[in-house]
Amino acid sequence: MLTSDTEGLPNAVIEAAACGVPTIATAVGGTPEAMSVGVSGLLVPPGDVSALASTMDRLLSNRSMREAMGVQGRQFARETFGEQVVIDRLLALYGGQLRSGTGGQPT
Numbered sequence: 001m002l003t004s005d006t007e008g009l010p011n012a013v014i015e016a017a018a019c020g021v022p023t024i025a026t027a028v029g030g031t032p033e034a035m036s037v038g039v040s041g042l043l044v045p046p047g048d049v050s051a052l053a054s055t056m057d058r059l060l061s062n063r064s065m066r067e068a069m070g071v072q073g074r075q076f077a078r079e080t081f082g083e084q085v086v087i088d089r090l091l092a093l094y095g096g097q098l099r100s101g102t103g104g105q106p107t
Contacts, residue, residue, distance in 0.1 A: 001056070005046050007031050013041065018077035022069035024055050040073030 002012055007029035014034050016023045023041035025031045035041040042059065044051040059066055079085065 002026065002031065003046075003052065004028055004031070010034050014077055014081050017041065017073035018081075020070035020074045022059060022066055022073055024052065024059060026052075036072060036076040040069050040076045 002010055002023060002025040004010070004026055005028060007026075009030035010025070013023050013025055013031060017035060017040045023035060025035065025041060025043055026046040027043040028046050032043060035043075037043055042055050044055050059069075
C-alpha cells in the first residue's frame with residue numbers, strides 16, 4: 001500500500017508488482033504509470049480514507065483477485081520495467097539524441 005500525497009515514479013509499486021504483490025495506492029504523480037490499474041493494483045483518490053478502506057476490504061476479501069493481480073503485476077513489471085526493457089529504452093533515447101546532433105542540448 002502506498003498512500004502518498006505526492007509521488008514521482010514510485011519504485012515501491014514497481015517492486016511490489018515484480019514480487020507478485022498487488023498494490024493499493026493513491027492516484028498521484030507517476031503512480032498510475034507504475035502499475036497496470038485494475039490489473040496489477042488498485043488506485044484510490046488521495047486523502048479519501050473511506051475509499052482506501054473499502055478498496056482494502058475488497059482486495060483482502062477476494063483471494064482470486066489478489067492472486068490474479070499478483071500474476072499480472074509480475075508480468076507488467078517485467079514487460080514495462082525489466083532490466084533489458086529499461087536498457088533498450090535508454091539506448092534508444094541516447095542514440096536518438098546523438099543522431100540528432102544535439103547531444104541533448106536545446107537547439
